[in-house]
Amino acid sequence: MAVIIDQELCKGCGICAKECPNKAIVIENKKAVLQQNCTSCGVCTKVCPFKAANKNSEIKKGAVKCASCPVQCEILEGYTGACQRYRNVEGRLVRNRQLVTETQVGGPLITGVGAGTTYPCCRPAPHIVQDTVDGVEVVTVVTEAPLSYSGVKVKIDTNLFIGEEGAKVKRNGKVVGMVDTEEYGSKMLSIGGANLLTGKDGFIVARTVVEISNGERVTLKVDDGSTLELQVGYPPIIDGVEDTKMRVGCGSATIGMFAASLKEVVDEAIILDHHVVGLLSEHLAGEVVGMSWSGVVPNARKSTRGRYFGEHGKGWGGTNIENPREAIQSVDMSIAKPGIKILVTETTAQNAALFQVEADGSVKEIPMTSEVKAAVDHIAANCESARVSALYVGGTGGSARAGVAVNPIKVTQAVHHGDAKMTVGGAEAFVLPGGGINFMVDVEKVVPKAFTWVPTPATVAPVEYTMPLSKYKEIGGHVQAIQKLGELKK
Structure with missing residues (x-):
């Protein structure tokens, strides 16, 4: 369904241009104008306060519709979808990042970075590989999972006061999180989460979570508090001043x-x-x-x-x-x-x-x-x-498990019992106790630039499950889709 902009209704406010994930809208003569790389993702139709952006019933001529998430971008030759993962190459959609197969010793056989997805999860995951490790047949299942239940916990090493606990944290005037409880020597922010992602400003929330997780610099403003320039791995800049030391103790x-x-x-x-x-x-x-x-x-x-x-x-x-x-x-x-x-x-x-x-x-x-x-x-x-660090937080307790095995509950049980090891982008994740698969992972240990987002909106994380072949069979894994690691790497 192609996007059209009603020039009579458009006021040239520029909100659509700021929010467009493909930067496919420019403001000319105080009117929004669509560019060739528009994928009809629909972000503009949801953020336009004047209802000037709408979709018609026809697919864009020459475009290929992507089925990797519910957005269903329509991508023309040579361009990528809104998530920046898939490119139209001669009429075929291909993952535009090579699958990252190099991992640390003791980690998954391959990572999920570059794997793509088999949404809507009723099919086997994109890659299910098998190899022998220390005499044991091991399987790793990988996917890039869109997670509506996700966010990032940001740790800021500073003794400076940034705002009251619970204060709203904004980006470009939009609420993206809040000041969390303070930890020893550090201020904490909670950015994202399902309620904000599904709220009216979910697009900028998703983008903020991903940019922080990918190590990009972002500027945030705490209500009645400080302006923060944050980049994982670097000292925080608070109200324009770089803080260099973390306190030794109280x-x-x-x-x-x-x-x-x-x-x-x-x-x-x-x-x-x-x-x-x-x-x-x-x-x-x-x-x-x-x-x-x-x-x-x-x-x-x-x-x-x-x-x-x-x-x-x-x-x-x-x-x-x-x-x-x-x-x-x-x-x-x-x-x-x-x-x-x-x-x-x-x-x-x-x-x-x-x-x-x-x-x-x-x-x-x-x-x-x-x-x-x-x-x-x-x-x-x-x-x-002093430095900024972050934990990406997500929940894969939903349909993302179906690509692993036909019995989703057994996937959860295998992870909690330690029979299956869950990693994110090759990095070991801490799985929280209790129901579901709720996890945290240090973004600095994940393969660089591993996260992205889709305008449902949700963030996309590379997820891997590694376990013995015998356990994979036991939980109802998709054994018919297993590929030898050596064959995949060829």
């Missing part, structure tokens, strides 16, 4: 690890952290190294001995303290002595300042000594480089 943990070296150069240390601010002399670690409370009170809410809760903000250690002097709330001069030195720093030690208590209880900043600087540098040296 403020309390930093005190615990470095109490001995800090005690040698200062009388007190406040380690600023938006979760737990540490106070050296009051902390149990301070007692262990022979210190007693100095009389200094940090500007934070007390939790337990030497441990205080910080407040989120854009300041030092991800707190609301932007001037280090503000970290010192007060000094009890009935306990403190004039001349004592107080170090204020962060868990990453990227910022540090040294203060001295005066006879009247006031505090003034003094130059950093070489000994104190060495102690601060020691903390920094134990911090890791």
Whole structure:
């Protein structure tokens, strides 16, 4: 069904051009104009706010209809479908990426990257191969599975505050995910998921999941929070500033690890952290190294001995303290002595300042000594480089199993019992307990550029199931479709 654009209704807003997966629409004279590489995928018909884009009843002349997903692109000679996987070559649709057969030792016999699919899954998977490994006949079944139930968990190594938990994460003004619960030393984002993929902005959601998983740089905006430039394997850029260090621990943990070296150069240390601010002399670690409370009170809410809760903000250690002097709330001069030195720093030690208590209880900043600087540098040296990482998350508990065996439940059981090993793009996946096959995989261990998306919308992941031939027969595998690995590689 060819797409047509009603020029009378078109307002030239450009939304269709931005969303078109093939970049097959351009805006000319404030009107949308279709290009030759249009595949009638229908994205424009769904995103146009003025109903200017529609489909007629005729297939595009000279086009081949793709049946690899429900979209059914109509692809002209020399062009690819919306998913960028299949190209029309002399009237025949072929997978435009060579099947990746090289894998790690102990992995699948081949990967699913470049395999294509046999949608709608009632037929055997695209490749079912057999080989002998350590004297055992082994089978690997591969496919590229469109997964509506999918997303990506993004880990951002930073102490900076990016937004409240649960805050919406947007791309080009469209909601693509949310800020998740924070993990140790890192902020977490949850991008995608079935509800967002099937929502009104599902196309940009799918594209975002795939681009992050493929290691491309994306820019996201947290509601009432930061602008994030993220690329897996690289430092995060937060509000235009690259963050280079991941904290060594919370403020309390930093005190615990470095109490001995800090005690040698200062009388007190406040380690600023938006979760737990540490106070050296009051902390149990301070007692262990022979210190007693100095009389200094940090500007934070007390939790337990030497441990205080910080407040989120854009300041030092991800707190609301932007001037280090503000970290010192007060000094009890009935306990403190004039001349004592107080170090204020962060868990990453990227910022540090040294203060001295005066006879009247006031505090003034003094130059950093070489000994104190060495102690601060020691903390920094134990911090890791900040980077972005991601786990692709998906569920293959549905029809994708039918291409593996005639008894889908037995595929699930084989995976959960460890009788079949599931991998994604050659990388080992962690399968979550409970029903279905819900998995997570480190995108950096997957074959590069392994993910794509189809405008149903859903993401497409390469999936492999590897098991002994005997087990494959037992679960009702499609043994008639098995091919010898050597024959395939020829």
